[in-house]
Amino acid sequence: MKVSCEIVKDLLPLYHDGVCSNDSKTMVEEHLAYCDSCKAELKAMVDTLFINKTEQNLNEAEAVKKLSKRWKKGMLKSLLKGVLITTVVIALVALVLYCFMDIRFVPKPY
Numbered sequence: 001m002k003v004s005c006e007i008v009k010d011l012l013p014l015y016h017d018g019v020c021s022n023d024s025k026t027m028v029e030e031h032l033a034y035c036d037s038c039k040a041e042l043k044a045m046v047d048t049l050f051i052n053k054t055e056q057n058l059n060e061a062e063a064v065k066k067l068s069k070r071w072k073k074g075m076l077k078s079l080l081k082g083v084l085i086t087t088v089v090i091a092l093v094a095l096v097l098y099c100f101m102d103i104r105f106v107p108k109p110y
């Protein structure tokens with residue numbers, strides 16, 4: 001059965017995704033065997049999808065990288081905050097203790 005290129009081109013996306021019926025698949029394959037134009041069409045479709053997929057993967061990788069960078073930045077910030085707060089608290093406690101000890105136990109020189 002000879003089918004027109006138009007029909008095959010309509011079926012190519014389905015054929016490419018593997019969602020057409022076996023009859024359509026056989027028909028497309030028979031047509032592709034002798035029609036270079038449709039073969040090129042299918043190849044272009046595969047290439048385009050492959051490029052899109054690669055680009056999407058790159059974008060996803062980039063997004064993950066950015067996210068982890070932001071996360072690391074946040075981690076560092078909260079870590080610094082924690083260290084700063086701890087230092088201030090320890091300093092305050094030491095100061096209070098020092099004053100307390102000074103008044104109570106160390107006689108003033110005057």
Ligand SMILES: [Zn+2]
Pocket residue numbers: 004005006008031035036037038039
């Ligand atoms: Zn054709």
